[in-house]
Amino acid sequence: MDPARLIPAPEAIPSPWGLLEALLVLTFALHILFMNLSVGSALLAFLGRATGKHKDLAKELGHRAPTFLALTVNFGVAPLLFVQVLYGQFLYTSSVLMAGWWLSAIGAVIIGYYGLYVHDAKGESAPGLARLALGISLAFLLYTGFLLANNMTLMLRPAAWLAYMDNPRGSLLNLSDATMWPRYLHAIIAAPAVAGLYAALLGQKKRRQDWVDFGLAWFTRVTMLQILVGGWLLFSLPREVMLSFMGQSPLATAVLAASVVAGLAALLAGIQKKPMAAAALVVLTVALMSTTRSQVRLATLAPWFHPSSLPVTGELSPLIMFLASLAVGLAAIAYMLKLYAKSAPKTAGRG
Template identity: 45%
Template sequence: MDPSSLVPAVIGISVHPIWPVTLSIVTFSVHLLLMNAVFGGAAIVFIHSLSGGTPVSQNISRKLPTLLALAINAGVPPLLFLQAVYGQFSYVSSILMAVFWLAVIAVLISGYYGLYIHNYRYEKLGATGRKLLMLGVLCAISYIGFMLSNKMTLMLRPEAWSEYFADPDGFVLNLSDPVLYPRFMHFAISALAVGGLFVALVGKRKGEQSFIDTGMKWFSRSTLVNVIMGVWFLLALPREVMLIFMGQDMPATVLLCAGLLATFGMLHAGFTKNIYAAAATTVFIVPVMAVMRHLVRQKYLEPYFTLDTAPVSGDWDPFILFIVSLIAGGLCIVYMLKLMLRAERG
């Protein structure tokens, strides 16, 4: 079967694709930093709970519910922009794995409440209860991340959509794709690094050297392991996609080189415990990786769809409304965070 026959008609875009794509990259970068801090922070809390719990695990667990709330809100815009530009691919992958995809909502709510229970009933839960609850939260976040990786890779492979005819009930996953596993592991291990950086930043603010030592240890070691995961991810890509980072496409190649240089900077900052340099290189590398992710998506979908051929209506009203809402919402969130931090100091 010709895969192109399975791709629905192109969905029109109200403004030039460069605008939603750019905002998607920016908002996804913010979401990724926050979500990685949650996942990595939860993993660190769980590992420390295995040895009976430490001040690090108790303190960080208090901050995870707020971080997750911010990560969820920051995750909505990039998903909407993705559907606006690549809706004919994104919606199909959601339908193919509908059962698993819809379950993400229930799993996310369960994990969210788990973090609150872990925080507010820390002493009542006891050591065993805290371990089991945080393990459940980690499983929930891992499930969500794995399903997102499935959705984002399945939408790039129309040739795999014919599985629907054998399984039309919403149980199709992209498990046969060799890119799925290194992609997921690359994001998961980067979460451990960002979680460690978050612990170190909390320690810097509190003046706790033990927090800094613990956080930077997680940051540097996870980044080192993630270099291997990144190589695996790159080599697992189809040859025509991988080659855009090997000189075939200059912007993609430059981005890969910039990412490698930033990674070395992260390692140096991590092992020398330079927290601010670690934070700066992390904030730099995340949008670089987000742009590379976009270029990979473009190359995958090139036989079926390109941004240059996307129909544009020229209706700017929805886009302007979003920008106004984004600014207003951002200001409200900053104000609420200031109130929260003020209450903590008081």
């Protein structure tokens, strides 16, 4: 069977596809930053409790992890909606093919979220329960990321949808895809690096040099590992897609090169113990990597579809409402985070 026959007819979009794609990249970059902070903070807090080292930093990160996860979920809604608008015929199909797994992500996020709150509430009165809750939370959050990686790679492979003929139960996973595991690891491994950098910034603010050294050690070492995983991901791409990042597409090549340079500059800033400079460069790197991810999606789907072919209705009112809501929401979140930072408990002593 021709896989193209399995692709549903696309829907019209209200605004030009380039504008929607840019908003997808922007909102995904915000989502992935908070995801790295939430998962990475939970991981470093768990290791701190398990080893007994840097207990006060572990408490601080564990206290902030639920807030980071709430922001992760909220900032994850917008990019998911933009993917559905631009690539709905692919995402809906892959979601149905792995429906049993995909629906379980809702429960996994709820359990992960609840576990972070249990850890924060019971950290002093029941440390064993707190450690167990944090471990369970981490496991379910990592499982959720695994499902997302499966769905976001399966949607790019219409040829793999033919497996439905042998498995119509909604239990497909994209484990045979060469890009699935490096893509998953590329997102997850960044978490302790970003959280380590955040710990260094906290240490700088609280004049805790031990936090700065600990956080930058995590950031620099994991970033070095991330470079290797990024190379694995690049060479796991289909040949035509990989070559587009090696000169065949000037835009894709330029964006990838800029993201690599920004990442290396962030690493150098971390080695030089400049956490503020490293943080700014990490934000830039994530934005560029999100653009690279967009280029991968466009190049992979090129044989089947390009969003420029979608009919545009010209109804700008939904986009205007979204932009206004986004601006108000960002301002409100910035204000709430400012109040939250002021109300954070003071930390004393050394871990």
